[in-house]
Amino acid sequence: MPHDPITDAVLDLIARQDPDVAGLIRKEGQRQATTIELIASENHVSPAVMHAMGTCLTNKYAEGYPGARYYGGCVFHDQVEDIARERAKKLFGCRFANVQPHSGAQANMAAMMALMEPGDTFASLVLKDGGHLSHGMKINFSGRFFRPVHYPLHYPPGHPEHERIDYDAVKALCREQRPKVLMCGYSAYPRVIDFKRFREAADQCGAVLVADIAHIAGLVAAGVHPSPFPHAHVVTTTTHKTLRGPRGGLILTDDEDLAKKIDKALFPGTQGGPLMHVIGAKAVAFGEALRPEFKDYARQVVANARALAAALMTRRYRITSGGTDNHLMLVDLRGRDANLTGADAEQWLEAAGIVTNKNGIPDDPRPPRVTSGVRLGTAAVTTRGMREPQMERIAGWIDRVLAAGLQSPGERESTSRGVRGEVRDLCGQFSLP
Ligand code: DSN
Numbered sequence: 563m564p565h566d567p568i569t570d571a572v573l574d575l576i577a578r579q580d581p582d583v584a585g586l587i588r589k590e591g592q593r594q595a596t597t598i599e600l601i602a603s604e605n606h607v608s609p610a611v612m613h614a615m616g617t618c619l620t621n622k623y624a625e626g627y628p629g630a631r632y633y634g635g636c637v638f639h640d641q642v643e644d645i646a647r648e649r650a651k652k653l654f655g656c657r658f659a660n661v662q663p664h665s666g667a668q669a670n671m672a673a674m675m676a677l678m679e680p681g682d683t684f685a686s687l688v689l690k691d692g693g694h695l696s697h698g699m700k701i702n703f704s705g706r707f708f709r710p711v712h713y714p715l716h717y718p719p720g721h722p723e724h725e726r727i728d729y730d731a732v733k734a735l736c737r738e739q740r741p742k743v744l745m746c747g748y749s750a751y752p753r754v755i756d757f758k759r760f761r762e763a764a765d766q767c768g769a770v771l772v773a774d775i776a777h778i779a780g781l782v783a784a785g786v787h788p789s790p791f792p793h794a795h796v797v798t799t800t801t802h803k804t805l806r807g808p809r810g811g812l813i814l815t816d817d818e819d820l821a822k823k824i825d826k827a828l829f830p831g832t833q834g835g836p837l838m839h840v841i842g843a844k845a846v847a848f849g850e851a852l853r854p855e856f857k858d859y860a861r862q863v864v865a866n867a868r869a870l871a872a873a874l875m876t877r878r879y880r881i882t883s884g885g886t887d888n889h890l891m892l893v894d895l896r897g898r899d900a901n902l903t904g905a906d907a908e909q910w911l912e913a914a915g916i917v918t919n920k921n922g923i924p925d926d927p928r929p930p931r932v933t934s935g936v937r938l939g940t941a942a943v944t945t946r947g948m949r950e951p952q953m954e955r956i957a958g959w960i961d962r963v964l965a966a967g968l969q970s971p972g973e974r975e976s977t978s979r980g981v982r983g984e985v986r987d988l989c990g991q992f993s994l995p
Pocket of ligand 1: 749
């Protein structure tokens with residue numbers, strides 16, 4: 563399957579010097595082109611975003627910020643970073659943007675450094691319930707240098723809001739623990755986040771509300787998910803998930819004092835030289851996200867997620883919380899068969915060309931390397947132009963592969979081979995950007 567012509571030329575150039583690395587990049591290109599990407603945190607960038615990263619912007623140190631750098635020769639880097647900042651502000655409707663975080667975890671680290679002193683308490687959702695490493699895991703900086711307290715994910719079984727955020731519990735935790743920071747935003751939560759209710763909880767104890775919108779940023783930018791502004795004081799995000807930019811992070815705020823603290827916490831607090839080639843690509847991606855067609859893409863991401871969830875439910879899979887409002891869903895495989903694990907499903911589906919990740923479901927009795935669920939997301943397939951009829955086909959393939967896997971290894975292998983061919987054909991009809 564062909565790459566875009568520029569990628570082909572670049573790979574030929576790399577191959578002349580380093581055939582080993584060029585060969586592996588080519589293979590990865592083939593893998594991406596011929597498989598269905600359902601990992602909820604991944605996407606396919608446009609050639610413009612891709613190639614902005616492979617430019618001379620990478621050659622420069624630009625420590626500091628536009629107009630106040632620690633190196634000479636930054637005249638064009640200043641302009642690139644300013645464009646990225648302006649577009650980010652316009653996209654999310656806020657007054658200040660820092661486009662330098664290397665990743666979402668770096669964005670969270672800088673936000674925490676700006677808002678807390680070592681040992682201070684913050685409240686968040688624990689990783690196993692859908693949070694993130696950088697939201698207070700003990701082995702992460704956030705859990706080592708600060709004191710995380712966690713609100714429970716959800717209302718008890720039987721409650722109509724079961725498997726959805728328990729806002730009353732968030733408020734109770736804030737009253738009891740009086741955290742300095744309250745974090746919301748998740749990596750495996752399929753429902754709308756009510757930022758207003760989080761702000762009410764934060765205001766009870768004077769906490770700063772930080773919304774990590776890494777997963778839903780593209781949906782927020784397109785107006786398909788409510789904005790964290792004006793409720794959140796600080797917003798952190800990645801740029802490469804639904805937002806469809808290069809791998810990287812971003813911090814936003816409406817508050818000038820907080821913006822100053824965040825800039826200092828990012829540089830010199832936690833990072834050195836910014837990745838200016840990535841910031842160039844962020845600027846290009848934000849420009850794409852400001853176009854009307856990005857809204858169409860984001861709407862279709864959600865429509866596809868709903869269609870995929872519905873098609874799986876008709877095949878006796880349980881989707882946590884009964885469905886999805888955003889780009890992702892958590893499939894509780896035990897609904898289909900008590901013996902089915904996330905680890906098996908991930909492996910069996912990959913053999914058929916459908917790429918997913920095992921994921922714990924709420925109150926999962928199985929350990930993180932096994933799990934009872936898989937997390938599926940529709941951003942990448944939507945970028946390829948797939949729509950509801952393709953979601954129906956994908957659900958059918960998922961079920962065929964998993965049902966065969968439950969029967970026998972032989973059945974699994976022959977079914978995977980057959981589905982792999984059909985997946986390859988479909989991918990041929992929906993090429994990468
Ligand atoms: N690892 C990301 C995800 O898959 O959701 C979060 O950073």
